[in-house]
Amino acid sequence: MPELPEVEVVRAGLAPAVTGATVAGVEVVDARALKRHVPLAGDDGLGGHGVSLTAEAGVPRIADFERRLTGALLGAPARRGKFLWIPLSPDEALLAHLGMSGQMLLRSHDAADDRHMRVRLWIEHPDHGELRLDFADQRLFGSLALDGLVPTADGFAAGRGTDLAVLPGQAAHIARDPLDPAFDDAGFIAGLRRRGVAVKSAILDQTLISGVGNIYADEALWRARLHPEAKANAVSARKAAELLTHLREVFAKALAEGGTSFDAQYVNTNGQAGYFAHSLNAYGRGGAPCPRCGTAIRRIPFAGRSSHFCPRCQRRR
DNA sequence: CATATTTCCTGCCTGC
DNA sequence: TGCAGGCAGGAAATAT
Numbered sequence: 001m002p003e004l005p006e007v008e009v010v011r012a013g014l015a016p017a018v019t020g021a022t023v024a025g026v027e028v029v030d031a032r033a034l035k036r037h038v039p040l041a042g043d044d045g046l047g048g049h050g051v052s053l054t055a056e057a058g059v060p061r062i063a064d065f066e067r068r069l070t071g072a073l074l075g076a077p078a079r080r081g082k083f084l085w086i087p088l089s090p091d092e093a094l095l096a097h098l099g100m101s102g103q104m105l106l107r108s109h110d111a112a113d114d115r116h117m118r119v120r121l122w123i124e125h126p127d128h129g130e131l132r133l134d135f136a137d138q139r140l141f142g143s144l145a146l147d148g149l150v151p152t153a154d155g156f157a158a159g160r161g162t163d164l165a166v167l168p169g170q171a172a173h174i175a176r177d178p179l180d181p182a183f184d185d186a187g188f189i190a191g192l193r194r195r196g197v198a199v200k201s202a203i204l205d206q207t208l209i210s211g212v213g214n215i216y217a218d219e220a221l222w223r224a225r226l227h228p229e230a231k232a233n234a235v236s237a238r239k240a241a242e243l244l245t246h247l248r249e250v251f252a253k254a255l256a257e258g259g260t261s262f263d264a265q266y267v268n269t270n271g272q273a274g275y276f277a278h279s280l281n282a283y284g285r286g287g288a289p290c291p292r293c294g295t296a297i298r299r300i301p302f303a304g305r306s307s308h309f310c311p312r313c314q315r316r317r
Numbered sequence: 318c319a320t321a322t323t324t325c326c327t328g329c330c331t332g333c
Numbered sequence: 334t335g336c337a338g339g340c341a342g343g344a345a346a347t348a349t
Contacts, residue, residue: 002343032326036345082343100342101327116327140326141343197320206344214342262341304322305342 002098004081004177004211005254006266006274010104011079011161013269017106017128018086019076024130025122026066033118033137036095036145036170039064068146069094074123080159080180081210083171087162091149095168099141101265107132114271119144138265145170156182177211178248189240192232199235200228200307203247212247215260215283218308220247222282227316228307234317253279282308 002010028034039061074094075087084104085093096104105114109122109130119135135144147168152158158167159180176183188209195202200221203212212220221228223246226239235243254260259274262284267273277284281291286299290310298311 035325097343099326099344138327139342195319201320204343265341305340 002082002100002102002259002266003213003216004179004251005216005276006259007079007082007084007098007211008160008179008255009259009268009274010098011077011084013106014077014084014086014104014133015161017125017131017269018074018123018133021074021123021125021128021131023069023072023074023121024124026069027120027122028062028065028118029120030118030140031062032140033135033143034061034065034145035140035143036097036147037061037065037143038145038147040068065144065146068092069121076161078159078162078164078167080167080171081174081177081206082213083159083168083174083210085147085168085171087149087164088146091166093147093149093168095145095147095170096135097142099137099139099143101138101140102142103134103136103265103267103271104269105132105134105136105267105271106269107134147171154182154184174206174210175208178209178244179211179251183209185241185244188244189237192240192243193235193237195232197232198229199226199232199243200302202232203243209244209247211251214305215280216247216250216254218283219250219281221314222309223250225313225315227314228302228309230316282310284308 072088077086084096087093109132114134114136116136116138117134118137121133123131123133147170149166150169150172152165152167155165157163157165191208192202200217203209203217224243254276257274257276259266260276261273262277282297285297286308288297290297290313293312295310295312297308299306299308
């Protein structure tokens with residue numbers, strides 16, 4: 001459920017508290033929250049290289065994560081699409097993906113445990129004192145990892161919150177998001193129109209455009225009056241440009257309202273919900289009248305989830 | 318190569 | 334009241 005606006009709310013909330021802070025302690029409560037963490041190959045005592053990675057069974061994933069993170073100095077949090085990272089050094093970062101229910105919560109040392117708390121960092125900030133940064137995740141689709149930083153393909157700054165042209169290796173294949181000043185509009189339009197899949201599938205593909213999930217895909221398609229199952233390669237260049245504009249507008253509006261919260265799963269770093277759910281026109285509104293024409297919004301199965309659209313405003317061609 | 322399907326996971330909600 | 338089943342969803346892995 002966290003898509004670009006929700007992850008950006010989290011990034012902005014973390015920035016003042018973590019930038020310049022030191023990690024005083026790390027506690028991994030549930031190793032499943034480290035799904036993406038690849039432990040460094042241990043010192044084999046033979047003076048080995050130390051750069052090779054392994055995910056072989058037997059490597060103490062939790063211990064590796066805790067050991068490498070403890071004592072680290074945290075840089076400014078950065079984001080591309082739904083991927084969030086906090087640099088630890090010029091070549092390493094703490095990478096976070098919230099999945100559907102991940103939360104990054106800033107708490108005082110003596111605050112009660114949040115439900116589904118999986119990983120805890122005790123941090124010390126020179127100006128703000130001691131805090132806990134708790135990663136909570138009900139459905140465990142999210143994860144934390146330590147990952148190497150690699151150069152961006154285009155040489156521009158990697159994403160929101162950073163001026164550096166490096167990003168975690170695990171996020172290197174992700175396209176820029178539409179709020180990124182270095183986003184390639186023409187490349188997106190051409191790429192979209194080259195695909196034989198449904199237009200909704202295309203905008204959910206994070207290698208074409210990042211940050212879009214089911215909610216904002218439905219909202220942008222509603223705004224652009226495009227049927228979710230229309231073939232991407234049948235969308236005109238003009239319409240594709242319009243769709244991009246609508247994605248930017250809906251992201252900006254949702255961001256201004258603190259993101260979309262349907263249940264207790266999406267919250268900011270203080271555990272508070274956003275307000276954009278009240279502004280949705282299509283998503284989650286099956287059977288309700290289209291705000292534009294009054295026709296009942298239709299809900300249809302789509303790739304194991306649902307699409308919501310107006311059958312009158314959004315024709316298949 | 319491009320596209321489609323499966324997998325991971327918990328908790329809420331519905332229907333019997 | 335209990336319990337099975339459906340649903341929610343991002344992205345990597347696997348299959349076609």
